[in-house]
Amino acid sequence: MQLYSRSTxxxxxxxxLxxxxxxxxxxxxQREGLAPFCRVITPDLRGFGGSRLGDDEPSLDAMADDVVNLLDQEGVERAVIGGQSMGGYVTMAVCRRHPERVLGVVLAGTKxxxxTEAARANRERIATAVLESxxxxxxxxxxxxxxxxxxxxRRGMVLGRVRGLVQAAPPPAVAWAQRAMAARPDSFDVLRGLRVPALxxxxxxDELTPAPEAQAMAEAMAGTVAGARTAVVEQAGHLVAMEQPEAFNRLVAEFVKSLG
Incomplete structure (x- = not known):
């Protein structure tokens, strides 16, 4: 699957992600704020934005393979892979399937x-409802x-942007992604095996993936070669990159610089 992507x-x-x-x-x-520090590559995951959905069964592994195909197309051997929420799930899938392509990891608002069975059932309920209505x-x-x-x-502009993006999401992609996330495995084993730095x-x-989820991921990586740094951003919820972009960009820029 070829993903539509913007780079700066x-x-x-x-x-x-x-x-x-x-x-x-x-x-x-991030494309504006991080461009002076690194090459920022921002793809639309399959079915969203300008990327086709395709015919594959719902799977984060398929999404991870899409990301690696994009690296091939961009001529990139290894990259820092970062994701917000679902993008974090895909990031961990990339680490599971293609660890040799990962230079560092950024996990934001994810777990x-x-x-749980209840969460999977709720995802299926929403997938069905979106396809119907x-x-x-x-x-x-x-x-x-x-x-x-x-x-x-206080941030009406951010609220409006998020609402517009949510309303623009194609129902087939929403349902596919919900089912892919519902089927995802536990990734703590992946984090314990990481051999690259993580942020x-x-x-x-954040109500959806609060600080204890971040702490659990950090603890899983505590014994790894490079370890992980955890940063709590104040006055930000689940979509920290949109809610506090300057703080997010500063953290990522510092992390990239630390990779040498």
């Missing part, structure tokens, strides 16, 4: 554990916990 900057390649159910449009501030259920149910209290109260970012107002 030069230097160390940094691939940023977007959250569900958004697109690479969420990384606008390593698999879904469109993305209204995402705006009503999925979007509110994606944003922190500060954003809801974990979490918003202090």
């Amino acid at each position: 900057g030069s230097g160390v390649p940094v691939v940023l 977007h959250a569900f159910p958004l697109s690479s449009a969420m990384w606008l501030a 390593a554990g698999a879904d 469109g993305t209204g259920i995402l705006v009503e149910e999925s979007m509110p916990p994606m944003l922190g209290a500060t954003t809801k109260q 974990i970012i979490v918003g202090d107002e």
